[in-house]
Amino acid sequence: MHYLKNNKRTGWLWIIIIILLSSCTKGFKDMNTNPNALPGDRLNWDNVYLGGFFKQMGENVIPLGINDYQVVQNLAGDIFGGYNGQTHNWNAAGDNTTYNFSIGWNGAAYNIFYSRIIKNYDTISKYSANNPDIIAVARIIKVAAAHRMVDMYGPVPYFKTQGSLGSGAVYDPMDSIYFSFFKDIDSATTTLKKYISLGVNTLKNFDPIYRGNYRQWVQFANALKLRLAMRIVYAEPEKARGYAEAAVSDPAFLITTKGDNATLQGTEGVTYTNPLWGVTDAYQEARMSANMESFLMGYADPRLPAYFQPSKIAGDPSGVYRGIRSGSIIADGLRYQPFSMLQYNYNLVWMSAAEVSFLRAEGALRGWNMGGTAQQFYEAGITASFDQWGVSGAAAYIANSTNKPRAYTDPVNGTNNVAAGDPILSTITIKWDEAGSFEKNLEQVITQKWIAMYPNGQEAWSEFRRTGYPKIFPIKSNKGNDPRLNTIQVKRLPYPASEYQNNNINVIRGVTLLGGTDLGGTKLWWDKKP
Template sequence: MRTLYTILSACLSVVCLLSVSCTGDFKDINTDQTGITDEDMEIDFNNLGIPLDIIQQGIYFNYDFGKGKNWPYQLMQNLNADMFSGYMHDYKPHNGGSSNSDYNLQDGWNGTDWGYTYAYVMPQIKKLEDSTRVDYPSVYAVTKILKVEAMHRISDIYGPIVYTYFGNEAEGYRPETQQEAYTAFFRDLDEAVGILHTYMDSKVKGPDISDFDLLLDGRPVSWIRFANSLRMRLAVRIAMADPVKAEEEFRKSSGDPAGVFEQSSECVKVSTRNGYQNPLGEINRVWGEVFMNASMESIMTGYGDPRLERYFEPAADQAARYKGIRQGTCFSHLLYASHSKIYVNQTTEPILMTAAEIWFLRAEAALRGWTDEEPGVCYRNGVVASFRQWGADGLDEYLQSDRTGADYVDAFDPANNIEARCLVSPKWEDDASNEVKLEKILTQKWLAVFPEGDEAWAEQRRTGYPRLFPVRFNNSKDGCIDTEIMIRRLNFPADLADTDAPLYEKLVNAFGKPDHAGSRLWWDTGRNF
């Protein structure tokens, strides 16, 4: 498999040096590091296209900043959220077998989400906001929506973030609490949707951004529907932290005449038409390092889920057709290379949002009494949308299935065996308790959101569903992570305490809890009703 183990080990060994340059003094971060010159920006609307391109490539990070395109994504998402969500696992024993998998968290890896987003994405957002606010309001609105999409992911990983005051030296780049950040997210979505509605109703037309639009089709109505759907996502996220605000924001989206995503064909995906390549595909197909997680094996094989063959490849030389790797077992061999790889390749368009997710958000909102819709109807529509999206058969049988998760049997070490944790079935039950109904909704939502680990991890932390396998070995620092409650966040980049101590102190004060991975975020209340 080429000398990849050596190459990747070298990449991981220098990542701390690279991440220091990205997570150091915030004034330096605020200086654009993309290398784009003013002259570059003066040609053929490049002043719009180049920043939009960088921002969109930087959400599901694969921006070519001259230091390698794929390992940043591996560190930013694949070795944390993709694994912590219960979706994936690497077959290699990084750091001698003890690393993020068993909560021996690697600060050099886990600061990259923060570092690269603030070094490359946020400067372009700020630049585009400032340059389009007056002259190109429709582009300004799209930028606001992209800002929310990019930065809610960062907040949902760390908690407090620098958002409203990014680039504002007079305010000292003041961070906001997560509650304040969410309020700002909703405010920005309000502004963006209002501008785009006005733009659609007016006879004045701005620049056509369809050639620059990597996520949708460039049409304002599509971006309004994205903004409304994104608002639903964020509203449900804060359902227990601020239920009044959550319901208010959800109703705002459901009442907008442009609507939300509903059809299975409506997905927010990063287009690969202009040369963007899926970093997960590179890590999977070329590096050979993306495999099924044991929790995914348990639920999908237990359910007999027809989407399984769309998501994963059969295992090689294994008695079971599909095999996953259990997180936190501290294995020190390469035997799991025979297990099931993920379906993604370099040209697979990375999924950021699907219509199925929105139907499950509507199911939960209905369950909470926010709307007059029927939870079971929305639940069924979500499953239908996901099956159609993936071209899977057997929908009617699946919706009537009483099957539950399967026990996990490790192919090489019986000590890793564990009984199934997921004991709800796909069949909707009107007489079930609200908690069971919510578990069904969230389990199917988790299956439908695949392979977008950031969103899946956030929702699993918020609700505890689906029920994932705990780590076998918990090597968290000072036991800060509870084995059963599981990891709740990533701590702020460790080097901030040395390179920008005032900012680090402000972030910790805004968080109001110990800065470790066992501390819950604001929306993570530990209860569902």
């Protein structure tokens, strides 16, 4: 659950109550009007009506509620992408941590996407015919949420959902959905650029990301376009290049500094509690991962204390951090609770200047026109990440050519250890290797990008699937029904059981569009790296 402090809420409630009361005392016609709805001519009055729908969309791209965040993000992308381990197992038969995917957990992302993103977007579109700027920002948010959805599952109902699921919700091909993202982004940015010079700030009170700043929304939209272009590089390389080069063609409309990061900051008078507080502190479950320990301790990374808290294991000296290997069989969760908790005193970030620099570094590495060299953007990405987290030492870190990810030791269960020389342990160094092969340079870019994107595990998981980097330890125990996951690791989440119960014909079509079985080892459309 997230907590809000809204100093203006009471004032708005009285305004709405007065409007409702006055609309219900004017005779028979008004007696037959829905008393719970604002009158038609007041629907857009100061955006009171639309603002609530818009705000809820912003709060659910990455869900803010602790329980929602845990099942949609923390027990999916955060563990599959190598960021977090868990202090216990939820079920002796297995759960997401051991690839026996929870039926209930799998449905959470579906429910949130259709009820809080798509349904609200449909409402905003219906009542904002005279406010194309509002529709444009809502469209960008919809794309930001939708790409996370399809990157979890594959084909989903998208073009004809009417805001909800049911027997008539037809599954659409993943490539068609992706190509629609680029059209929506282009349409939205074209619209918003017309409003920027006018100084319009219609959504100031309802926009939890940029507080109505349309220039920053255009910057985010282009950065998102760059991310999505890179996602499809192995499936549609020429289209990927075209979209990427278009996204960076006007640097004034691209995220380049931390002040333009897409951050879930809240509106004026409204603050949010980072849901990582709930999963690591209140629930005592999420902890630093073994992979994060290996990379950050091995690199002596100055961002380590900004991300995690030191170990509380008795006998550990100060400055020691302990991570949990995902997929471990844990007999006594209390023994893992003293491992490194997550830091949470910051706002969640949808997309950062650091990520944009790493995307441009990869594009330049591929020979695309990104406005600079791969090395320049690689080093700029590290510098931007250090700046974002308020830590010093970026120059020395960038110049380090010796530090490598270190071996992993589990002080509770030695069978989880990863010894030096084990092929699953990365050996990549930090300093840019100008003479390195394409794959070595790509591993450098994605490894540092992975570190910089923390804690956005959904994006880390997608990039790991797309590129194979960084090297993430395979889980210790696969209790699911797909043996492929022992080596390739999880590629997607199976569709929710509710879809087989309520939308059976269409979900079966969705599996056909997927091109494989409805299992965790079936690759998505863009997952085509040789």
